[in-house]
Amino acid sequence: MGAEYEPTERTRVRRKPGRGSYDRELVHSVLDEALICHVGFVHDGQPYVTPTIHVREGETVYLHGARANRTLGALGDGTPCCLTATLVDELVLARAALHHSLNYRSVMVLGTAREVTESDEKERALRAVVEHIAPGRPDEIRGPDETDLKSTKVLSLPIEEASAKVRSGPPVDEKADLELPYWAGQLPLTRGIGDPIPAPDLTQDLPVPQHVMGWNRS
Amino acid sequence: MGAEYEPTERTRVRRKPGRGSYDRELVHSVLDEALICHVGFVHDGQPYVTPTIHVREGETVYLHGARANRTLGALGDGTPCCLTATLVDELVLARAALHHSLNYRSVMVLGTAREVTESDEKERALRAVVEHIAPGRPDEIRGPDETDLKSTKVLSLPIEEASAKVRSGPPVDEKADLELPYWAGQLPLTRGIGDPIPAPDLTQDLPVPQHVMGWNRS
Numbered sequence: 276m277g278a279e280y281e282p283t284e285r286t287r288v289r290r291k292p293g294r295g296s297y298d299r300e301l302v303h304s305v306l307d308e309a310l311i312c313h314v315g316f317v318h319d320g321q322p323y324v325t326p327t328i329h330v331r332e333g334e335t336v337y338l339h340g341a342r343a344n345r346t347l348g349a350l351g352d353g354t355p356c357c358l359t360a361t362l363v364d365e366l367v368l369a370r371a372a373l374h375h376s377l378n379y380r381s382v383m384v385l386g387t388a389r390e391v392t393e394s395d396e397k398e399r400a401l402r403a404v405v406e407h408i409a410p411g412r413p414d415e416i417r418g419p420d421e422t423d424l425k426s427t428k429v430l431s432l433p434i435e436e437a438s439a440k441v442r443s444g445p446p447v448d449e450k451a452d453l454e455l456p457y458w459a460g461q462l463p464l465t466r467g468i469g470d471p472i473p474a475p476d477l478t479q480d481l482p483v484p485q486h487v488m489g490w491n492r493s
Numbered sequence: 494m495g496a497e498y499e500p501t502e503r504t505r506v507r508r509k510p511g512r513g514s515y516d517r518e519l520v521h522s523v524l525d526e527a528l529i530c531h532v533g534f535v536h537d538g539q540p541y542v543t544p545t546i547h548v549r550e551g552e553t554v555y556l557h558g559a560r561a562n563r564t565l566g567a568l569g570d571g572t573p574c575c576l577t578a579t580l581v582d583e584l585v586l587a588r589a590a591l592h593h594s595l596n597y598r599s600v601m602v603l604g605t606a607r608e609v610t611e612s613d614e615k616e617r618a619l620r621a622v623v624e625h626i627a628p629g630r631p632d633e634i635r636g637p638d639e640t641d642l643k644s645t646k647v648l649s650l651p652i653e654e655a656s657a658k659v660r661s662g663p664p665v666d667e668k669a670d671l672e673l674p675y676w677a678g679q680l681p682l683t684r685g686i687g688d689p690i691p692a693p694d695l696t697q698d699l700p701v702p703q704h705v706m707g708w709n710r711s
Binding site for chain 2: 285290313315316320322324325328345357358368371376377379402404408415417419453455456458459461462463465466467469472474475477478479482483484
């Protein structure tokens, strides 16, 4: 397996190709860091874009939801989809309005999802979802039982046709604007956590686990 | 104009309708807080979902980009689109794997975009984009000149067919799981800023402006 995905007519980055990448590790790292993705599909000619939790395992992205979920229903029927995950890293503040931007990392995966019916893979995927949200947590919860598995649908989307797009670095202003008396630069955005809020129906006085106190995404 | 958007067959929230809303103020507030949105459109039967900076002005969302931008090209031709903006607020950590979730606020706008050709509206929209990224900044930059305006395309999408979906509050576990010795609750996610990085080509020793130092999104 090569270090890069093969660009296709559909994934080749045309505008600012310098920002495009087909690097497997980069694609994986964006999918792993992003808590959610946005999935697009078409119904009656109308595109719909839905936010959803995903998780990557190897060269597969898993989605899941209640069996009655409409998006999963549409996707599981083999309709073409586009899964996009985006991380916004910095504001890019230029001297000219035109050159304002964001530094970001984004991944797009095109393909067709299929329902996971094999129970081992399904359980593994659902465990991975919890690990994706809160690393370390799958060992400190109740895993899915038969009823849970029945009511949950898991879809898998192979990462075959994929590309990343990244902007990084300082603003790029026109030469003529460099002398203007306006501050320009990057403003990094950080993600942190607030104080954990214990569930009101906790029946025991349990300490907040380390995987919660130490939660960190970057 | 009512306080709510009229739900349509396409925007009515079916799964967990209690999470659905058509409230104008809520829709506006999510669009305003989200730095970016994801826009979906269809090309040759394939959906594409692209992250992009948006801004709302009244009942219109504006998108912009280089004239050669493929997404804008497709959208400006009157193809149906779906614009979705999502804010992830908290991790929802339940006792059972099945009940893990995220607290979020998401808005979906369906419709058709058109190119803004009227120059006043276009300039207003581009100024609003900078204000969207960094409130207060439009007065401390060089606005678009004739060349900038020519090379930039602005699209407007009316907010007519729109819905919001929100999850908030604690995890909801099964009664039978409440006695399990697992911590459960919400973990708030916060967004902050790091140290501003001055552009390497700054020609003057300018202080970091207040709209940068005090940048805050929530």
